[in-house]
Amino acid sequence: MADVKAAPYEMPVTGVHIWYYFICKREVWLIVHQIAADQDDENVDLGRFFNDQTYQRDKKELSFGHIKIDRVREERGELVIGEVKKSSRFKESARYQLLYYLDTLRQMGITARGELLFPKERRKEIVEWTPEAKTKLDKAIADIRKIARFPVPPPPKKIPFCQKCAYREYCWAEEG
Ligand code: SF4
Incomplete structure (x- = not known):
């Protein structure tokens, strides 16, 4: 009888990981490894913090698998999916999160265009699936899986986001 080898396990990557x-x-490493964040921190619920970057979802949302899309509409026969953000501060994260949704839809045979909406800034940005964007997305997904396999987390790097991060005590405790 032929040897049937199981496919190697691939950790599911979510929009939160991409963000x-x-x-x-x-x-990413701390979230994947479910390291408890500072219990006194208001951002302790990482899922809530992530969603707080997004406006309240409305009735036009679409859910499938792990994915929840804020806005869905059809324009000239094309599906348009939108992600509404409070600010463009984390634009690159939002762009790749949306690209990940576009790519997931594409794998299901659905072609769509993405829109990042920043109502407070009266701005809108089009996000389109392109082979170049897909290459960068796939690299990010492979890298997330690689980071997840590290025995210890990458060292902390001071960035402006640390001020809002539920792990700041964990990363910078000795700085007081
Ligand atoms: S405190 Fe800063 S370095 Fe530590 S996990 Fe948060 S963002 Fe990263």
């Missing part, structure tokens, strides 16, 4: 990957690689 944090473009902010702090150490945080």
Whole structure:
């Protein structure tokens, strides 16, 4: 009988992982390894913090698998999915999170265009799936899986986001 080898396990990567990957690689490791953040920190619920970057979802949202899309509409026969953000501060994270959704839809045979909406700034940005964007997305996903396999987290790097991060005590405790 032929040897049937099981496919190697691949950790599922989520929109939250993608979002944090473009902010702090150490945080990706801490989230994947479910390291408890500072219990007194208001950002302790990372899922809530992540969602707080997004406006309240409305009735137009679409959910499938791990994915929740804020806005969905059809424009000239094309599906348009939108992600509404409070500010453009974490734009790169938001862009790749949306690209990840576009790519997931594409794998299901659905072609769509993405829009990042920043109502407070009266701005809108188009996000389109391109082979170049897909290459960068795949690299990020592979890198997230690689980071997850590290026995210890990458060292902390001081960035402006640390001020808002639920892990700041964990990373910078000795600085007081
Ligand atoms: S405190 Fe800073 S270095 Fe530590 S996980 Fe958060 S963002 Fe990353």
